[in-house]
Amino acid sequence: xxxxxxxxxxxxxxxxxxxxxxxxxxxxxxxxxxxxxxxxxxxxxxxxxxxxxxxxxxxxxxxxxxxxxxxxxxxxxxxxxxxxxxxxxxxxxxxxxxxxxxxxxxxxxxxxxxxxxxxxxxxxxxxxxxxxxxxxxxxxxxxxxxxxxxxxxxxxxxxxxxxxxxxxxxxxxxxxxxxxxxxxxxxxxx
Numbered sequence: 001x002x003x004x005x006x007x008x009x010x011x012x013x014x015x016x017x018x019x020x021x022x023x024x025x026x027x028x029x030x031x032x033x034x035x036x037x038x039x040x041x042x043x044x045x046x047x048x049x050x051x052x053x054x055x056x057x058x059x060x061x062x063x064x065x066x067x068x069x070x071x072x073x074x075x076x077x078x079x080x081x082x083x084x085x086x087x088x089x090x091x092x093x094x095x096x097x098x099x100x101x102x103x104x105x106x107x108x109x110x111x112x113x114x115x116x117x118x119x120x121x122x123x124x125x126x127x128x129x130x131x132x133x134x135x136x137x138x139x140x141x142x143x144x145x146x147x148x149x150x151x152x153x154x155x156x157x158x159x160x161x162x163x164x165x166x167x168x169x170x171x172x173x174x175x176x177x178x179x180x181x182x183x184x185x186x187x188x189x190x
Contacts (some may be wrong), residue, residue, distance in 0.1 A: 007148040011083050014147070018091045024141075029093050032138035035131065036106065039113055044075040052120075059164045060116035066160035067108040067153075074152060075100050084143045092143035100137045103153035104145045111157030119165040 001009075018025050046057040082101045084092040114132035118125040136150040 003148070006081075007146045008087065010147045011087075011140060014137065015083070015091055015143050018093060018141055018143075025093055028138045028141045031134055031146070032106075032142045034093055035135055036109065039110060042117075043113060044115045055168060056120040056122070059120070060113040062163070063116050063161040063164045064109050065132040065159070066164065067157040068105060070156045070160060071103045071105065071108050071153065074156065075187055078102050080146065080149075082144050083146055090143045091143060094142045094144060096144045101145050103156060104136070104139055104149040105153070106139055107132075107150050107153035108157040109144070110135045112153045115158045115161040116165065119161060124127050148162050174176050 012126070018028070023088060043057050043060055046060075048054075079087065079100045080102050081098050082096055084090040084096075085098040110132040114128035117128045118157040120129070136145075136154060139145040140147055
């Protein structure tokens with residue numbers, strides 16, 4: 001079995017849950033569509049909460065930009081439309097325009113921001129990562145992404161978040177060293 005066959009098989013298993021567990025469809029639709037607003041509010045909150053939080057929020061936003069850029073490059077090398085546009089019998093629960101769904105932009109945004117929060121060791125960091133995973137899972141559940149779209153998006157986003165975290169950490173360390181250096185004093189003539 002090749003990767004695309006596995007991707008399709010796993011997609012059908014997850015998307016099929018929407019028919020087996022219809023009570024979860026509304027929560028999954030909400031998570032797949034509207035939790036982005038919660039994430040935006042969290043970033044805005046951290047932007048205004050203090051300098052350390054501001055650094056984290058700016059790092060999160062920059063990591064989103066880097067992840068999306070990496071995603072565009074990945075999309076040049078591989079392309080697939082959404083499952084509902086390519087496969088029969090998909091339970092599509094939300095409307096989405098047909099385009100290249102590889103990798104998932106929605107998932108990249110969530111993983112870039114949530115992994116940044118995780119790296120900066122904010123309280124609730126595991127909950128942020130769980131939310132990112134849940135958003136990725138919900139995008140498959142509602143029929144708009146393959147598992148491969150989600151996995152690659154998560155990897156690219158976490159890579160970009162990590163690179164920005166390391167860069168910010170080095171800048172902070174360099175600034176600390178500069179602050180600790182003693183100023184050169186001139187000798188006074190007596």
